[in-house]
Structure formats: C-alpha cells, structure tokens
Amino acid sequence: MSERGEVDVAIIGAGPTGLFAAYYAGFRGLSTLVVDALPEAGGQVTAMYPEKMIFDVAGFPAVRGRELIANLVAQAGAFSPAYRLGVQAATLTYEDGMPILGLGDGTEVRCGAVLITGGLGSFTPRPLPAAAGFTGDGIIFFVPDPTMLAGKHVVIVGGGDSAFDWALALAGVAASVTLVHRRDKFRAHAATVARVKALPVRIEVNSQVTKILGSGRVESVELNGTEEIPADVVVAALGFTADLGPLAMWGLALDKRHITVDSTMATNLPRVFAAGDIVEYPGKVRLIATGFGEAATAVNNAAIRIDPSAHLFPGHSSEDVV
Numbered sequence: 001m002s003e004r005g006e007v008d009v010a011i012i013g014a015g016p017t018g019l020f021a022a023y024y025a026g027f028r029g030l031s032t033l034v035v036d037a038l039p040e041a042g043g044q045v046t047a048m049y050p051e052k053m054i055f056d057v058a059g060f061p062a063v064r065g066r067e068l069i070a071n072l073v074a075q076a077g078a079f080s081p082a083y084r085l086g087v088q089a090a091t092l093t094y095e096d097g098m099p100i101l102g103l104g105d106g107t108e109v110r111c112g113a114v115l116i117t118g119g120l121g122s123f124t125p126r127p128l129p130a131a132a133g134f135t136g137d138g139i140i141f142f143v144p145d146p147t148m149l150a151g152k153h154v155v156i157v158g159g160g161d162s163a164f165d166w167a168l169a170l171a172g173v174a175a176s177v178t179l180v181h182r183r184d185k186f187r188a189h190a191a192t193v194a195r196v197k198a199l200p201v202r203i204e205v206n207s208q209v210t211k212i213l214g215s216g217r218v219e220s221v222e223l224n225g226t227e228e229i230p231a232d233v234v235v236a237a238l239g240f241t242a243d244l245g246p247l248a249m250w251g252l253a254l255d256k257r258h259i260t261v262d263s264t265m266a267t268n269l270p271r272v273f274a275a276g277d278i279v280e281y282p283g284k285v286r287l288i289a290t291g292f293g294e295a296a297t298a299v300n301n302a303a304i305r306i307d308p309s310a311h312l313f314p315g316h317s318s319e320d321v322v
C-alpha cells in the first residue's frame, strides 16, 4: 500500500545532486519539496565557482557553472518542485513511521521519504567585519546574475576565485568594479587574476573596507579608515564555512563528516536516503557526475519505499517522446 505524506520526497540541498533528484522524482510522478539553507540554488557551484567552465559533466563538452545550474533548475521545473530556499532543514522526527521534517522557520512537513543531498553541509558565508553594525541593503554574498548589477558601483571584498570570477563577470556590466583585498597575494588562479588586471577593475591590495556608509542601503564604503568610494553593492567574497549542522544530530550513521549509505542510497534511518557529496561508501568519488547517478538510484529506491507496488526501474524518459 502506498503511504504518502504531504510531499512525497523532501530533498535537503539544492546543489546539482538535489536539483537532478527533483527532476527525477518528478519524472517518477512524485511530488517534491527542495529545501536549501542558501538563498540561491546550486550548492557549491553557485557558492564557489559560478563563472568557471566545467568540462566533466556528461553531454556538455564545456558548461559554465551558472548555466549548468540554470539548466538543472529548468529540467526540474518540468515537474514544478516546491522550493524553500534560505531555510535550513533542522529536525527529523517520525509520526506513525513517516518522517516529519522540521524547517528552521518552525514549519513541519510530513514526507513519504527524505533525500539528503546536503553536500558539504550547511554553508555559512564568512561575514564582512566592517558590515557588522550595518543593517541596510546592498551587502551580498553571491552574484546569481551579473546583469542585476548593471549600472551599479560594486565593491568586491576578497582575493580568492569567487572574488575574481565576479570581477570578471561584472567588469563592463557594472558602472565600476573595485576589488579590495587585505594582502598583496591572491588565492585566485593566476590566469584569472591576469584577465581581471587587463580589465577596467580597480584593485586595492593591502587594503580593507573599514566602514559601510549609507542609510537604508549601501551608498559608499570607507577604505583603510581614510578614503571613501561610491558603492551601491558590496560583494563579500570571503568564502564559506561548512559543517553538517543539524544533520549531525539526527542519528544518521556517519563516517567522519559523511552519511553512510548502502547500494540503494538508503541511510540507517527509515525512509531516509542520501546522495551526492554528502555520502560515503567504499569507492565513493565526489563529482557532479556521480551525484547525478546516485540521485537517480536514491529516487527510484525511495519510490518503491513510498509505494511498494511501484517498479524500481522507472522506464526510460525517452519513451513518451515521439
């Protein structure tokens, strides 16, 4: 007998694995809710390398990180998954054998199955110290779409790949781009640094943003306690910290910071599956490609757990297409 919840499959994590799982569950006729603690879909790709080209995703000789994510969102969109972005999956309890997922905003969802595609765990952007007392708008940690900053004065803080990738993407789009780094050496790839240096981007080394100025929203920033430069948006590209967060408290069998799964992608908890970077099993390789395969395996096995009369093999997606 089929035992369905308010949602068939709650997917924790909107990285590449979770997004593909949302497509796959939809293809199997299952309703999905995709939860991510970050405000944007895309997991590590969006947070750390949206502008980088990726060369080892099957079927794409080369694809930019942000384009891969946009395609995954579009592919899943065929089945209208519900999204709760910017909300952490906080608790897991059971009621009559069914998982109840508690979200950080206090809401609860009764699920047919839970699929954890939490990658490295919950990301927390490293805060910009100068922004500590600033409550207005205009401080961001991601640049989901560079065209949204067209005509704006942008100050990017950081010296890593994200900072330089965003400088590259925004030069020529924004009214001005200033990159501020507290050292004179960069962690970003030398080739990217060289490309940015050839663009109209002001690079301030051995410098710090010491104050954010503006009422209600960013209007300018103070550099090194002296100079004030115009700014509409400050991109704090100082990196992220990640840990399992609340997932570590759910009673999941763990191997260091990863969730142990069997060959069906089942965890030790009833109706809870996991896939992607967050899982561990002998021979596990952490790649987008392997996450995609694991997502399909997890969803197909969740489908027969939700409805034991269903087939494990879903049929081919090409079969309905003439």
Ligand SMILES: Cc1cc2nc3c(=O)[nH]c(=O)nc-3n(C[C@H](O)[C@H](O)[C@H](O)COP(=O)(O)OP(=O)(O)OC[C@H]3O[C@@H](n4cnc5c(N)ncnc54)[C@H](O)[C@@H]3O)c2cc1C
Pocket (backbone or CB within 6 Å): 012, 013, 014, 015, 016, 017, 018, 035, 036, 037, 038, 042, 043, 044, 045, 048, 049, 053, 054, 055, 056, 087, 088, 089, 090, 117, 118, 119, 120, 121, 122, 123, 244, 245, 246, 247, 275, 276, 277, 278, 286, 287, 288, 289, 291
């Ligand atoms: C710089 C860099 C370059 C890379 N290049 C490549 C490459 O060329 N090719 C390749 O195959 N791989 C590459 N990778 C690795 C690849 O990005 C990962 O394998 C992939 O992102 C894993 O996807 P995922 O969906 O499993 O996890 P993630 O992308 O980590 O996504 C997990 C999501 O889960 C969310 N989450 C976690 N816990 C919770 C919670 N409790 N509640 C709500 N949300 C939660 C997180 O916020 C995150 O958004 C690269 C990684 C990095 C850092």
